[in-house]
Amino acid sequence: MTKAKTRGQRRRRRQRQITLHGDSRPNPARQGARKDLQDPADAVALAVRARLTGCTVEEARDTLASEPVGRCIRYQIRDDYERRRIFEVWQGMRAAWETYIARCYPVRLSPAGASLPFLPEEMSVEPSLHVETRTLEERVEEARNNWFQWLERIMSLPTPERHAVMGQLHEYGPIPWDNEAKMPTRTGQQIINGLQMLVDK
Numbered sequence: 001m002t003k004a005k006t007r008g009q010r011r012r013r014r015q016r017q018i019t020l021h022g023d024s025r026p027n028p029a030r031q032g033a034r035k036d037l038q039d040p041a042d043a044v045a046l047a048v049r050a051r052l053t054g055c056t057v058e059e060a061r062d063t064l065a066s067e068p069v070g071r072c073i074r075y076q077i078r079d080d081y082e083r084r085r086i087f088e089v090w091q092g093m094r095a096a097w098e099t100y101i102a103r104c105y106p107v108r109l110s111p112a113g114a115s116l117p118f119l120p121e122e123m124s125v126e127p128s129l130h131v132e133t134r135t136l137e138e139r140v141e142e143a144r145n146n147w148f149q150w151l152e153r154i155m156s157l158p159t160p161e162r163h164a165v166m167g168q169l170h171e172y173g174p175i176p177w178d179n180e181a182k183m184p185t186r187t188g189q190q191i192i193n194g195l196q197m198l199v200d201k
Helices: 002-016 040-053 068-076 080-104 136-155 159-169 186-199
Strands: 017-020 023-026
Touching: 040 068, 068 080, 068 186, 080 136, 080 159, 080 186, 136 159, 136 186, 159 186
Parallel strands: none
Antiparallel strands: 017 023
């Protein structure tokens, strides 16, 4: 028994080692994932996100920690399912607004508005490849209708929540997240309250 165990130990030791130019070195294939190969830029970005959010680096990998509204949702809402529902409302609203601006205005409403917007069409490698057949006018009309549907829902909110949501959407007004206190500002609380009202509308 002792001899067999010794043979097994020797075999495992040989598997953990490789010989290179006469030197015995650890076998990389037996060392598991190389954590030291992580992109330094990604590590720094995660560390900054964790510091701003007031969470661990692992928790900072969550999409909610990537932007001020997401941080407010993460702080104010405890149920994870409800967090995702509220964040989906915010993402859908913002996507509708950005698409509306890109397709219905000649330039973006931002300091970088000197460059014309470009929206690449979605492509697929499936055999049943769908080719965009809508005209430019049809795409503009769809973007306009989609945004106006969101706008109608936003306008149904109480005045404080409506102004807070529109201010964040259009990038004006008070900040929603306090980086020093690591908690939502009053505006951030109003934004989350407004988004909660829109979840089931």
